[in-house]
Amino acid sequence: DTGVSQDPRHKITKRGQNVTFRCDPISEHNRLYWYRQTLGQGPEFLTYFQNEAQLEKSRLLSDRFSAERPKGSFSTLEIQRTEQGDSAMYLCARAGTGRTGANVLTFGAGSRLTVL
Amino acid sequence: RKEVEQDPGPFNVPEGATVAFNCTYSNSASQSFFWYRQDCRKEPKLLMSVYSSGNEDGRFTAQLNRASQYISLLIRDSKLSDSATYLCVVPDGTSYGKLTFGQGTILTVHP
Numbered sequence: 001d002t003g004v005s006q007d008p009r010h011k012i013t014k015r016g017q018n019v020t021f022r023c024d025p026i027s028e029h030n031r032l033y034w035y036r037q038t039l040g041q042g043p044e045f046l047t048y049f050q051n052e053a054q055l056e057k058s059r060l061l062s063d064r065f066s067a068e069r070p071k072g073s074f075s076t077l078e079i080q081r082t083e084q085g086d087s088a089m090y091l092c093a094r095a096g097t098g099r100t101g102a103n104v105l106t107f108g109a110g111s112r113l114t115v116l
Numbered sequence: 117r118k119e120v121e122q123d124p125g126p127f128n129v130p131e132g133a134t135v136a137f138n139c140t141y142s143n144s145a146s147q148s149f150f151w152y153r154q155d156c157r158k159e160p161k162l163l164m165s166v167y168s169s170g171n172e173d174g175r176f177t178a179q180l181n182r183a184s185q186y187i188s189l190l191i192r193d194s195k196l197s198d199s200a201t202y203l204c205v206v207p208d209g210t211s212y213g214k215l216t217f218g219q220g221t222i223l224t225v226h227p
Binding site: 031033040041042043044045048055056091093095102103104105106107108109110 | 120124148150158159160161162165203205207208210211212213214215216217218219220
């Protein structure tokens with residue numbers, strides 16, 4: 001149990017459709033992160049939240065991507081008008097506590113997206 | 117130069133072998149470093165933090181060379197269960213939790 005639950009685990013969609021992924025940290029965590037991992041590459045930072053505030057977004061996050069964390073607990077990542085290049089594993093993570101733990105991320109199992 | 121660069125491998129070694137991975141990074145201001153392990157089709161999990169003096173955890177030893185800007189991971193007495201992808205990770209330095217991952221090095225340990 002990673003303490004971060006993601007849903008759905010797998011999503012297959014046709015190009016042009018919208019998809020939404022959800023991330024539920026099991027306990028309260030101020031900071032929540034979204035990363036994307038394509039085949040053969042390491043994860044890449046997309047965005048992060050401190051409570052409900054989205055504090056930073058990567059250039060990778062085009063206008064078709066939107067993330068929310070409305071009550072500072074669960075978060076959603078929506079991709080509109082999906083493209084084949086969006087096929088990837090979308091990983092949600094929580095940070096550790098304290099100064100030394102702030103850069104230690106615990107990832108959820110991920111949501112794997114395949115765009116046909 | 118990539119921000120974090122690793123030899124992707126794959127490394128194929130027999131059980132009991134010693135294997136070492138290197139990783140170079142470009143951000144000279146980075147203060148902390150990590151190795152994560154990722155099993156096939158699973159999420160990355162923290163393996164070790166890398167401290168300036170180097171650190172050891174059982175069969176695993178991580179070292180840091182700031183002058184040359186590289187990090188190494190040594191695995192002694194390899195086990196079949198060590199087969200995985202090993203990711204070198206360097207914090208971006210601008211925000212906590214914003215990490216730059218290397219491409220990963222694939223290790224396969226065979227009987």
